[in-house]
Amino acid sequence: VNIALFASGEGTNALQLLKAASTMNRIRIPLVIVDQPSSTLPHKVKDLFPQVEVALVTRAGSREDHEKEILSHLRRHSVEWCFLAGFMRVLGPVLLQGLKGKSGRTQIINIHPSLLPKYPGLESYRKAFEANESEGGATVHWVDEGVDTGPIIIQKKFPRLATDTLHDFIERGKQLEWKIYPEVLKALNDRGDLDGVNL
Numbered sequence: 521v522n523i524a525l526f527a528s529g530e531g532t533n534a535l536q537l538l539k540a541a542s543t544m545n546r547i548r549i550p551l552v553i554v555d556q557p558s559s560t561l562p563h564k565v566k567d568l569f570p571q572v573e574v575a576l577v578t579r580a581g582s583r584e585d586h587e588k589e590i591l592s593h594l595r596r597h598s599v600e601w602c603f604l605a606g607f608m609r610v611l612g613p614v615l616l617q618g619l620k621g622k623s624g625r626t627q628i629i630n631i632h633p634s635l636l637p638k639y640p641g642l643e644s645y646r647k648a649f650e651a652n653e654s655e656g657g658a659t660v661h662w663v664d665e666g667v668d669t670g671p672i673i674i675q676k677k678f679p680r681l682a683t684d685t686l687h688d689f690i691e692r693g694k695q696l697e698w699k700i701y702p703e704v705l706k707a708l709n710d711r712g713d714l715d716g717v718n719l
């Protein structure tokens with residue numbers, strides 16, 4: 521199973537997935553798509569996983585053209601599944617249709633830093649922290665045409681400690697993300713699909 525990762529920023533989740541994939545037998549990650557020239561991920565991938573191609577696909581024109589360009593990279597590597605890891609764009613019909621698997625389901629997965637359906641969209645850790653939530657969480661879910669609305673595959677909580685700064689809270693959340701996202705990758709490796717998977 522060939523998988524592509526999509527990222528925009530630091531790419532810490534993408535790096536965890538690449539590391540995890542190197543221990544798995546049925547999946548391969550030949551391609552990482554990055555849409556932001558400022559992302560620090562491309563040179564980290566080149567250093568640590570030199571066999572993986574990083575395609576920097578910036579968006580100049582329409583979303584449709586941007587997604588067509590991304591799709592041509594995916595086709596070149598026979599990619600069937602995409603894992604979004606901090607990709608700061610809502611996907612449109614070109615990718616949602618282009619990545620439909622045999623079952624007719626779009627094979628795109630995302631990680632979101634909240635206990636969805638709470639705090640979809642941007643800055644979710646900050647929003648939960650500022651709302652004085654007693655716990656935060658992270659969710660891996662299927663991608664559909666909405667913003668962070670697809671069916672949930674795994675969702676885990678972490679506590680907020682009385683002494684937490686926002687930075688501490690985010691750090692604890694990211695540690696949890698780095699644990700649960702590779703678990704989903706492992707489930708795909710072991711079962712060949714994620715249909716019906718609820719971890």
Ligand code: GRF
Binds near residue numbers: 527531605606632697
């Ligand atoms: C993560 O918190 C992820 O849940 C969200 O964007 C952030 C990306 O962080 N979608 P990184 O680039 O993986 O470090």
